[in-house]
Amino acid sequence: METTRPMLTVTDHNRSFCAMTYVYPVVSRRAGGVSVGINLNPNNACNWHCAYCQVPDLVRGASPEIDMDTLEAELRGFLDELLHGRFMEERVPPEARVIRDIAFSGNGEPTSARAFEEIVARVLAARDAAGLAEVPVRVITNGSLIDRDYVQAALALLAAGGGEVWFKFDAGTAADIARINGVDIDPRTHARRLARCAALCPTWVQTCLFRWDGELPSAEQLTHYLQILDYALACAREDGGRLPRGVLLYGVARPSLQPEAIHLKPLTPEELESLADVVRTGLKQQGLTVTASP
Numbered sequence: 001m002e003t004t005r006p007m008l009t010v011t012d013h014n015r016s017f018c019a020m021t022y023v024y025p026v027v028s029r030r031a032g033g034v035s036v037g038i039n040l041n042p043n044n045a046c047n048w049h050c051a052y053c054q055v056p057d058l059v060r061g062a063s064p065e066i067d068m069d070t071l072e073a074e075l076r077g078f079l080d081e082l083l084h085g086r087f088m089e090e091r092v093p094p095e096a097r098v099i100r101d102i103a104f105s106g107n108g109e110p111t112s113a114r115a116f117e118e119i120v121a122r123v124l125a126a127r128d129a130a131g132l133a134e135v136p137v138r139v140i141t142n143g144s145l146i147d148r149d150y151v152q153a154a155l156a157l158l159a160a161g162g163g164e165v166w167f168k169f170d171a172g173t174a175a176d177i178a179r180i181n182g183v184d185i186d187p188r189t190h191a192r193r194l195a196r197c198a199a200l201c202p203t204w205v206q207t208c209l210f211r212w213d214g215e216l217p218s219a220e221q222l223t224h225y226l227q228i229l230d231y232a233l234a235c236a237r238e239d240g241g242r243l244p245r246g247v248l249l250y251g252v253a254r255p256s257l258q259p260e261a262i263h264l265k266p267l268t269p270e271e272l273e274s275l276a277d278v279v280r281t282g283l284k285q286q287g288l289t290v291t292a293s294p
Protein backbone atom coordinates (compact mmCIF):
# COMPACT_ATOMS: atom_id res chain seq x y z
CA MET A 1 0.00 0.00 0.00
CA GLU A 2 1.25 3.46 -0.83
CA THR A 3 0.76 4.77 2.68
CA THR A 4 2.93 2.06 4.22
CA ARG A 5 5.94 2.83 2.03
CA PRO A 6 8.73 4.27 4.09
CA MET A 7 9.63 7.92 3.69
CA LEU A 8 13.33 8.51 3.32
CA THR A 9 14.80 10.06 6.41
CA VAL A 10 18.25 11.26 7.29
CA THR A 11 18.97 7.89 8.85
CA ASP A 12 17.70 5.80 5.94
CA HIS A 13 20.76 4.92 3.92
CA ASN A 14 19.61 1.47 2.94
CA ARG A 15 21.30 0.80 -0.39
CA SER A 16 18.63 -1.74 -1.40
CA PHE A 17 15.81 0.78 -1.02
CA CYS A 18 15.13 0.82 -4.73
CA ALA A 19 16.45 -2.66 -5.52
CA MET A 20 19.05 -1.28 -7.91
CA THR A 21 22.61 -2.57 -8.02
CA TYR A 22 24.56 0.66 -8.22
CA VAL A 23 22.20 3.60 -7.73
CA TYR A 24 20.45 4.47 -4.49
CA PRO A 25 18.64 7.53 -3.12
CA VAL A 26 19.54 9.20 0.16
CA VAL A 27 18.13 12.20 1.95
CA SER A 28 21.40 13.54 3.22
CA ARG A 29 21.74 15.84 6.19
CA ARG A 30 25.02 17.01 4.74
CA ALA A 31 23.71 17.59 1.22
CA GLY A 32 20.36 19.01 2.40
CA GLY A 33 18.05 17.21 -0.06
CA VAL A 34 18.01 14.09 -2.21
CA SER A 35 21.45 12.80 -3.01
CA VAL A 36 21.61 10.25 -5.82
CA GLY A 37 24.20 7.80 -4.56
CA ILE A 38 26.33 5.60 -6.78
CA ASN A 39 27.74 2.52 -5.12
CA LEU A 40 30.68 1.04 -7.02
CA ASN A 41 31.31 -1.43 -4.18
CA PRO A 42 28.26 -3.70 -3.99
CA ASN A 43 30.77 -6.27 -2.68
CA ASN A 44 31.27 -4.17 0.51
CA ALA A 45 35.01 -4.02 -0.22
CA CYS A 46 37.33 -1.18 0.73
CA ASN A 47 41.11 -0.94 0.95
CA TRP A 48 40.68 0.89 4.29
CA HIS A 49 38.94 -0.19 7.47
CA CYS A 50 37.75 2.91 9.30
CA ALA A 51 36.61 2.43 12.88
CA TYR A 52 33.48 4.49 12.18
CA CYS A 53 32.60 2.81 8.86
CA GLN A 54 28.89 2.11 8.41
CA VAL A 55 29.31 -0.51 5.69
CA PRO A 56 27.88 -3.88 6.81
CA ASP A 57 30.12 -6.93 6.42
CA LEU A 58 33.01 -4.71 5.31
CA VAL A 59 35.88 -6.64 3.72
CA ARG A 60 39.27 -5.54 2.41
CA GLY A 61 39.43 -5.29 -1.34
CA ALA A 62 38.52 -3.32 -4.43
CA SER A 63 35.42 -2.72 -6.54
CA PRO A 64 34.34 -5.66 -8.65
CA GLU A 65 34.08 -5.24 -12.40
CA ILE A 66 31.28 -2.73 -12.94
CA ASP A 67 28.51 -3.47 -15.43
CA MET A 68 28.56 0.03 -16.88
CA ASP A 69 25.48 -0.40 -19.07
CA THR A 70 23.45 -1.42 -16.02
CA LEU A 71 24.85 1.48 -13.99
CA GLU A 72 24.05 3.97 -16.73
CA ALA A 73 20.55 2.57 -17.26
CA GLU A 74 19.85 2.73 -13.51
CA LEU A 75 21.06 6.31 -13.28
CA ARG A 76 19.19 7.54 -16.35
CA GLY A 77 16.05 5.73 -15.22
CA PHE A 78 16.22 7.04 -11.67
CA LEU A 79 16.92 10.65 -12.70
CA ASP A 80 13.91 10.42 -15.00
CA GLU A 81 11.81 9.05 -12.12
CA LEU A 82 12.95 11.89 -9.85
CA LEU A 83 12.11 14.49 -12.48
CA HIS A 84 8.96 13.05 -14.01
CA GLY A 85 7.77 10.17 -11.82
CA ARG A 86 6.08 10.02 -8.41
CA PHE A 87 9.13 9.14 -6.34
CA MET A 88 9.61 12.60 -4.81
CA GLU A 89 5.96 12.94 -3.91
CA GLU A 90 5.59 9.44 -2.51
CA ARG A 91 8.93 8.86 -0.85
CA VAL A 92 10.53 12.19 0.04
CA PRO A 93 9.40 14.67 2.70
CA PRO A 94 8.29 17.96 1.11
CA GLU A 95 11.20 19.99 2.47
CA ALA A 96 13.72 17.69 0.79
CA ARG A 97 12.27 17.49 -2.72
CA VAL A 98 15.33 18.78 -4.50
CA ILE A 99 18.22 16.90 -6.13
CA ARG A 100 21.31 18.14 -4.32
CA ASP A 101 23.99 16.04 -5.91
CA ILE A 102 25.03 12.80 -7.54
CA ALA A 103 27.60 11.25 -5.26
CA PHE A 104 30.03 8.38 -5.66
CA SER A 105 29.59 7.23 -2.10
CA GLY A 106 29.02 3.55 -1.68
CA ASN A 107 30.11 0.57 0.33
CA GLY A 108 33.85 0.95 -0.30
CA GLU A 109 36.41 3.07 -2.12
CA PRO A 110 34.91 4.18 -5.47
CA THR A 111 38.22 5.01 -7.15
CA SER A 112 39.21 1.35 -6.87
CA ALA A 113 36.90 0.66 -9.84
CA ARG A 114 39.26 0.12 -12.76
CA ALA A 115 36.83 1.72 -15.20
CA PHE A 116 36.44 4.80 -12.99
CA GLU A 117 37.33 7.24 -15.77
CA GLU A 118 34.66 5.87 -18.13
CA ILE A 119 32.17 5.64 -15.29
CA VAL A 120 32.65 9.32 -14.44
CA ALA A 121 32.24 10.20 -18.13
CA ARG A 122 28.99 8.22 -18.36
CA VAL A 123 27.59 9.69 -15.15
CA LEU A 124 28.30 13.25 -16.31
CA ALA A 125 26.69 12.49 -19.68
CA ALA A 126 23.58 11.00 -18.01
CA ARG A 127 23.29 14.02 -15.72
CA ASP A 128 23.58 16.45 -18.62
CA ALA A 129 21.12 14.46 -20.76
CA ALA A 130 18.57 14.76 -17.93
CA GLY A 131 18.93 18.54 -18.04
CA LEU A 132 20.65 18.55 -14.65
CA ALA A 133 24.01 20.02 -15.62
CA GLU A 134 23.88 22.31 -12.59
CA VAL A 135 23.69 19.35 -10.16
CA PRO A 136 27.20 18.68 -8.87
CA VAL A 137 28.78 15.24 -9.10
CA ARG A 138 30.82 14.45 -6.00
CA VAL A 139 33.39 11.76 -5.36
CA ILE A 140 33.68 10.80 -1.70
CA THR A 141 37.06 9.13 -1.43
CA ASN A 142 39.71 8.06 1.04
CA GLY A 143 42.20 9.48 -1.45
CA SER A 144 44.53 6.51 -1.30
CA LEU A 145 44.50 5.82 -5.06
CA ILE A 146 44.96 9.38 -6.33
CA ASP A 147 48.42 8.49 -7.69
CA ARG A 148 46.90 6.13 -10.28
CA ASP A 149 46.71 7.53 -13.81
CA TYR A 150 43.10 6.48 -14.42
CA VAL A 151 41.98 8.15 -11.18
CA GLN A 152 43.73 11.39 -12.13
CA ALA A 153 42.15 11.27 -15.59
CA ALA A 154 38.73 10.74 -13.98
CA LEU A 155 39.25 13.67 -11.61
CA ALA A 156 40.20 15.94 -14.50
CA LEU A 157 36.94 14.94 -16.23
CA LEU A 158 35.05 15.54 -13.02
CA ALA A 159 36.54 19.03 -12.71
CA ALA A 160 35.58 19.85 -16.31
CA GLY A 161 32.03 18.71 -15.49
CA GLY A 162 31.75 21.01 -12.47
CA GLY A 163 32.28 18.24 -9.92
CA GLU A 164 34.23 18.08 -6.72
CA VAL A 165 35.98 15.67 -4.39
CA TRP A 166 35.53 15.10 -0.67
CA PHE A 167 38.88 13.77 0.49
CA LYS A 168 39.11 11.84 3.76
CA PHE A 169 41.73 13.23 6.14
CA ASP A 170 41.16 12.17 9.72
CA ALA A 171 44.52 12.39 11.49
CA GLY A 172 48.06 13.69 11.40
CA THR A 173 50.20 10.77 12.58
CA ALA A 174 50.71 7.27 11.22
CA ALA A 175 49.58 5.85 14.57
CA ASP A 176 46.32 7.80 14.55
CA ILE A 177 45.65 6.91 10.91
CA ALA A 178 46.24 3.24 11.73
CA ARG A 179 43.88 3.43 14.70
CA ILE A 180 41.13 5.40 12.96
CA ASN A 181 41.40 4.28 9.33
CA GLY A 182 42.89 0.79 9.80
CA VAL A 183 45.63 1.40 7.28
CA ASP A 184 49.39 1.87 7.32
CA ILE A 185 50.07 5.19 5.60
CA ASP A 186 52.68 7.90 6.06
CA PRO A 187 50.62 11.05 6.72
CA ARG A 188 52.93 13.07 4.46
CA THR A 189 52.15 10.70 1.59
CA HIS A 190 48.46 11.22 2.25
CA ALA A 191 49.02 14.99 2.36
CA ARG A 192 50.76 14.93 -1.02
CA ARG A 193 47.82 12.97 -2.44
CA LEU A 194 45.48 15.63 -1.12
CA ALA A 195 47.57 18.31 -2.85
CA ARG A 196 47.51 16.35 -6.12
CA CYS A 197 43.77 15.88 -5.84
CA ALA A 198 43.23 19.62 -5.26
CA ALA A 199 45.39 20.41 -8.29
CA LEU A 200 43.15 18.21 -10.45
CA CYS A 201 39.69 19.01 -9.14
CA PRO A 202 38.00 21.25 -6.55
CA THR A 203 38.52 19.38 -3.29
CA TRP A 204 37.16 19.52 0.24
CA VAL A 205 38.96 17.92 3.14
CA GLN A 206 36.61 15.69 5.11
CA THR A 207 37.42 14.86 8.73
CA CYS A 208 35.44 12.65 11.10
CA LEU A 209 35.61 13.54 14.80
CA PHE A 210 34.42 11.55 17.83
CA ARG A 211 35.34 10.50 21.35
CA TRP A 212 37.63 7.46 21.46
CA ASP A 213 37.39 5.42 24.65
CA GLY A 214 35.66 8.43 26.19
CA GLU A 215 38.42 10.91 25.29
CA LEU A 216 38.11 13.93 23.04
CA PRO A 217 40.84 14.35 20.41
CA SER A 218 43.82 15.62 22.39
CA ALA A 219 45.56 18.96 21.85
CA GLU A 220 48.57 17.01 20.61
CA GLN A 221 46.50 15.05 18.08
CA LEU A 222 44.89 18.26 16.80
CA THR A 223 48.32 19.88 16.49
CA HIS A 224 49.60 16.97 14.40
CA TYR A 225 46.45 17.12 12.27
CA LEU A 226 46.90 20.85 11.64
CA GLN A 227 50.62 20.44 10.93
CA ILE A 228 50.02 17.78 8.31
CA LEU A 229 47.26 19.87 6.72
CA ASP A 230 49.75 22.76 6.62
CA TYR A 231 52.17 20.47 4.83
CA ALA A 232 49.43 19.46 2.35
CA LEU A 233 48.75 23.13 1.63
CA ALA A 234 52.46 23.79 1.06
CA CYS A 235 52.54 20.83 -1.37
CA ALA A 236 49.40 22.18 -3.09
CA ARG A 237 51.09 25.53 -3.63
CA GLU A 238 53.97 23.72 -5.32
CA ASP A 239 51.64 21.41 -7.29
CA GLY A 240 49.73 23.90 -9.41
CA GLY A 241 48.75 26.24 -6.63
CA ARG A 242 45.14 25.14 -6.20
CA LEU A 243 44.37 24.72 -2.51
CA PRO A 244 41.58 22.59 -1.07
CA ARG A 245 38.42 24.69 -0.76
CA GLY A 246 37.93 24.01 2.89
CA VAL A 247 37.47 21.49 5.66
CA LEU A 248 34.24 19.63 6.42
CA LEU A 249 34.18 18.34 10.00
CA TYR A 250 31.51 15.84 10.89
CA GLY A 251 30.58 13.49 13.69
CA VAL A 252 29.48 9.88 13.97
CA ALA A 253 25.70 10.43 13.83
CA ARG A 254 25.09 6.92 12.56
CA PRO A 255 26.57 3.95 14.37
CA SER A 256 29.68 2.20 13.10
CA LEU A 257 29.12 -1.38 11.98
CA GLN A 258 32.72 -2.40 12.71
CA PRO A 259 34.07 -4.14 15.83
CA GLU A 260 35.89 -0.87 16.66
CA ALA A 261 32.49 0.72 17.31
CA ILE A 262 33.01 -0.03 21.00
CA HIS A 263 35.66 2.72 21.13
CA LEU A 264 33.51 5.43 19.56
CA LYS A 265 31.10 7.91 21.03
CA PRO A 266 29.56 10.89 19.21
CA LEU A 267 30.57 14.40 20.17
CA THR A 268 27.90 16.81 21.34
CA PRO A 269 27.23 19.65 18.87
CA GLU A 270 29.00 21.99 21.32
CA GLU A 271 32.08 19.76 21.47
CA LEU A 272 32.22 19.55 17.68
CA GLU A 273 31.85 23.31 17.34
CA SER A 274 34.60 23.93 19.87
CA LEU A 275 36.95 21.59 17.95
CA ALA A 276 35.94 23.40 14.75
CA ASP A 277 37.07 26.64 16.37
CA VAL A 278 40.46 25.11 17.09
CA VAL A 279 40.76 24.02 13.45
CA ARG A 280 39.57 27.45 12.22
CA THR A 281 42.16 29.19 14.36
CA GLY A 282 44.86 26.79 13.16
CA LEU A 283 43.99 27.41 9.51
CA LYS A 284 43.23 31.11 9.80
CA GLN A 285 46.23 32.22 7.79
CA GLN A 286 45.44 29.76 5.00
CA GLY A 287 42.04 31.14 4.00
CA LEU A 288 40.26 27.78 4.23
CA THR A 289 36.57 27.57 5.17
CA VAL A 290 35.86 25.19 8.07
CA THR A 291 32.33 23.85 8.56
CA ALA A 292 31.04 21.43 11.18
CA SER A 293 28.05 19.11 10.86
CA PRO A 294 27.24 16.83 13.82
Ligand code: SF4
Pocket: 046, 047, 048, 049, 050, 052, 053, 054, 055, 106, 107, 108, 109, 141, 142, 168
Ligand atom coordinates in the same frame (compact mmCIF):
# COMPACT_ATOMS: atom_id res chain seq x y z
S1 SF4 B 1 37.16 4.65 3.45
FE1 SF4 B 1 34.92 4.78 3.63
S2 SF4 B 1 34.15 2.77 2.92
FE2 SF4 B 1 36.34 2.57 3.32
S3 SF4 B 1 36.44 1.79 5.40
FE3 SF4 B 1 36.62 4.03 5.51
S4 SF4 B 1 34.54 4.78 5.84
FE4 SF4 B 1 34.38 2.63 5.13
